[in-house]
Amino acid sequence: MSPFLACKVPVYNRGVAPTDFLDELVSWGKSAPNEIFQPRPTHEIYSYVVGELGPYPPGDLTYRKAVMLEVLRVLAGFESSWNWNEGVDTKNPDSNKPCTMEAGAFQVSGNSMNFDVSLRSLTIEVAGTDDCDRFREVTKSNHPFAIEYCARLLRFTTQHHGPIKNGDVLKWITKAATKEFVAALNE
Numbered sequence: 001m002s003p004f005l006a007c008k009v010p011v012y013n014r015g016v017a018p019t020d021f022l023d024e025l026v027s028w029g030k031s032a033p034n035e036i037f038q039p040r041p042t043h044e045i046y047s048y049v050v051g052e053l054g055p056y057p058p059g060d061l062t063y064r065k066a067v068m069l070e071v072l073r074v075l076a077g078f079e080s081s082w083n084w085n086e087g088v089d090t091k092n093p094d095s096n097k098p099c100t101m102e103a104g105a106f107q108v109s110g111n112s113m114n115f116d117v118s119l120r121s122l123t124i125e126v127a128g129t130d131d132c133d134r135f136r137e138v139t140k141s142n143h144p145f146a147i148e149y150c151a152r153l154l155r156f157t158t159q160h161h162g163p164i165k166n167g168d169v170l171k172w173i174t175k176a177a178t179k180e181f182v183a184a185l186n187e
Contacts (some may be wrong), residue, residue: 004017004019004184005134005176006174006176006177006179006180007022007073007177007180007181008016009174009177011073011074011077011078011172012077012078012167012171012172014077014078014081014082014110015077015081015082017073017076017077017082018082020083021073021076021084021105022073022156022184024143024144025069025072025073025147025181026049026069026181026184026185027038027063027144028144028147028148029069029181029185030185032061032065032147032148032149032151034061036068036148036151036152037061037064037065037164038061038064039056039064039098039113040155043158043186044063044154044155044156044157044158045068045071045154045155045158045164046067046155049067049071049169049170049173050155051093051170052170052173052174052175053067053070053173053178054088062145062182062185062186063178063182065180065181065185066164066179066180066181066185068151068154069178069181069185070173070174070177070178070181071154071164071169071173071179072106072147072150072151073145074172074173075106075150075161075163075169076105076106076162077135077172078162078163078168078169078172079102079105079106079107079161079163080104080105080106080107082105083105084103084104084105084140084141084143084146085140086103086104086105086107086140087102087103088102088103089102089107095109098110098131098132098133098136099111099132100133100135103135103136103137103139103140104130104136104139104146106128106139106146106147106148106149106161107141107161108146108149108150108153108161109132109160110130110131110132110135110136110141111132112153112157112160113130113135115153115156115157115160116156119152119153119154119156122145122148122149122152123135123149126138126142126145127145131185154168158177166177
C-alpha cells in the first residue's frame with residue numbers, strides 16, 4: 001500500500017492512526033459496493049463535509065470513496081483511538097442497554113439499525129441476526145463489516161456519532177489525507 005504521511009498526522013489528542021488500520025480502510029474501499037458512495041439528494045456525510053473536502057468531481061467515485069475513508073479515519077480516532085476491540089463508553093449514561101451499548105473502532109450501537117432497514121439487513125446478512133449483543137461482537141471482530149456498516153450509517157445520519165454531530169471531526173479531516181487515500185485506492 002501507499003506510504004501514508006498526511007493520514008499519519010495526529011487526530012486531536014488521540015495519537016496517530018496505525019498503518020494496518022489505514023490499510024484495512026483502503027482494502028475495504030477497493031472492494032466496497034459503489035452504491036455506498038453515489039450522490040444522494042439528502043443531507044448526509046458528503047454534504048456535511050463538503051466545505052472541508054469538496055467539491056466532489058462529478059462521477060468520480062474514487063474521490064468520494066477517499067472522502068469516506070478520511071472521515072472514517074478521523075472518526076475512529078475520536079471514538080476509540082483506532083481500537084477495533086473498544087468496548088462500551090462507560091462515560092455515556094445512555095449506554096446501559098444492549099442496543100445502546102457501543103462497540104468497536106467506530107463506537108456504533110445496535111439501535112443505529114433503526115436509521116434504515118438496509119442497516120438491519122446488512123447486520124442480519126453478516127451476523128445471522130439483528131441481536132444487539134451479537135452486533136457488538138461482530139462489529140469488533142469483522143472489520144470489513146464494521147467499516148461498511150459505519151459508512152452506510154453516515155449516509156443516513158450525521159447525528160449518531162458525537163464527534164460528527166458536534167463538528168469535532170471537521171477540524172481534523174484534510175484534503176491532503178484524502179488525496180493519499182485516492183492514491184492508495186488507485187494502486
